[in-house]
Amino acid sequence: MTTTTDTTTTATTTVLEASGVTMRFGGLTAVKGVDLKVNAGEIVGLIGPNGAGKTTFFNCLTGLYVPTEGTVSYKGTVLPPKPHLVTSAGIARTFQNIRLFHNMTVLENVLVGRHTRTKEGLWSALLRGPGFKKAEAASEARAMELLEFIGLEKKAQHLAKNLPYGEQRKLEIARALASDPGLILLDEPTAGMNPQETRAAEELIFAIRDMGIAVLVIEHDMRFIFNLCDRVACLVQGEKLIEGTAAEVQGDERVIAAYLGEPFEGDPGAAEAAEVEAAEQNAAAGTETATEAPAAAETDAAADAEPDTDPAADAEPAPAPAAEPAPATEPAAGPAADSDSTTSKDGEAK
Numbered sequence: 001m002t003t004t005t006d007t008t009t010t011a012t013t014t015v016l017e018a019s020g021v022t023m024r025f026g027g028l029t030a031v032k033g034v035d036l037k038v039n040a041g042e043i044v045g046l047i048g049p050n051g052a053g054k055t056t057f058f059n060c061l062t063g064l065y066v067p068t069e070g071t072v073s074y075k076g077t078v079l080p081p082k083p084h085l086v087t088s089a090g091i092a093r094t095f096q097n098i099r100l101f102h103n104m105t106v107l108e109n110v111l112v113g114r115h116t117r118t119k120e121g122l123w124s125a126l127l128r129g130p131g132f133k134k135a136e137a138a139s140e141a142r143a144m145e146l147l148e149f150i151g152l153e154k155k156a157q158h159l160a161k162n163l164p165y166g167e168q169r170k171l172e173i174a175r176a177l178a179s180d181p182g183l184i185l186l187d188e189p190t191a192g193m194n195p196q197e198t199r200a201a202e203e204l205i206f207a208i209r210d211m212g213i214a215v216l217v218i219e220h221d222m223r224f225i226f227n228l229c230d231r232v233a234c235l236v237q238g239e240k241l242i243e244g245t246a247a248e249v250q251g252d253e254r255v256i257a258a259y260l261g262e263p264f265e266g267d268p269g270a271a272e273a274a275e276v277e278a279a280e281q282n283a284a285a286g287t288e289t290a291t292e293a294p295a296a297a298e299t300d301a302a303a304d305a306e307p308d309t310d311p312a313a314d315a316e317p318a319p320a321p322a323a324e325p326a327p328a329t330e331p332a333a334g335p336a337a338d339s340d341s342t343t344s345k346d347g348e349a350k
């Protein structure tokens with residue numbers, strides 16, 4: 001496993017550098033002056049209670065939101081806050097709420113993700129114009145490689161909506177990889193996965209890192225995060241509370257108090273999810289952000305559901321994990337359905 005290298009080492013390349021990123025929504029400051037670097041070869045984790053600003057920070061990194069303050073650089077160049085430019089620069093992402101074209105096949109979904117890297121573009125890809133035919137074979141070969149990589153090659157011709165939930169999450173990763181990124185941002189990639197799927201996702205993320213793609217991952221599953229990540233940053237109420245190795249963050253009393261509830265150990269199952277919710281409610285009760293929450297809640301849901309330039313923006317969200325118990329008592333929380341990750345979704349699709 002690659003560890004954080006000494007900054008004097010010539011081999012260290014900073015892939016992502018966020019400097020002083022602040023995002024305000026009216027009176028609510030969802031992200032406050034966050035600095036974060038991701039170096040080549042690293043897997044960096046971003047943790048924090050629901051409503052801490054993690055997804056908002058991702059939205060700032062990927063140009064879905066224009067940060068109120070601060071800059072985001074990719075390999076030394078400041079990125080314009082436009083999603084398609086961020087994608088073509090080399091940053092790909094997945095969403096907390098899965099976004100796929102659910103009436104398209106698995107293969108077609110990956111091909112859509114490839115459009116930033118083909119001259120023909122999205123519409124040609126969708127309409128299968130004459131120019132597209134030439135590039136088609138090469139694109140399909142690459143897409144099939146990616147499907148093999150995530151283990152879905154046998155389902156290439158299945159409709160995305162018919163995949164079990166865990167496989168939809170993997171397909172979203174394949175689609176993100178299709179843009180040939182240098183950095184991938186994963187927003188709760190194991191939400192809704194069963195323990196076996198979660199373990200497989202861990203292997204998949206290591207394999208992505210080994211392909212030379214840096215990873216920044218948001219997760220609630222602490223065992224997953226601490227196994228996987230070279231460094232972990234913890235956001236609380238929009239601010240970076242601490243950043244360090246898994247051991248440092250795990251043992252930090254402020255993190256424990258603000259988020260974990262108690263020192264991490266064992267299986268992060270339902271008990272942990274309940275603890276997290278309780279901790280959030282305590283945190284929300286004592287802060288100014290809580291007072292802003294009613295206004296924020298609906299726009300938050302909208303923001304997560306409508307990436308205006310994402311190719312999947314017009315697709316219906318994939319079949320939702322309807323049985324998920326929603327932390328409805330916490331108005332400032334992000335989309336509820338994805339926030340806990342302990343139950344199997346395998347049976348939900350036909």
Ligand SMILES: Nc1ncnc2c1ncn2[C@@H]1O[C@H](COP(=O)(O)OP(=O)(O)O)[C@@H](O)[C@H]1O
Nearest residue numbers: 025030050051052053054055056296299303334
């Ligand atoms: N588009 C938006 N408009 C207003 N408030 C928002 C918007 N997006 C997020 N928020 C608010 O910002 C805060 C952080 O939310 P979010 O980034 O989704 O947290 P996390 O991903 O850590 O759970 C929440 O209070 C949320 O309601």
Ligand SMILES: [Mg+2]
Nearest residue numbers: 054055096334
């Ligand atoms: Mg979120």
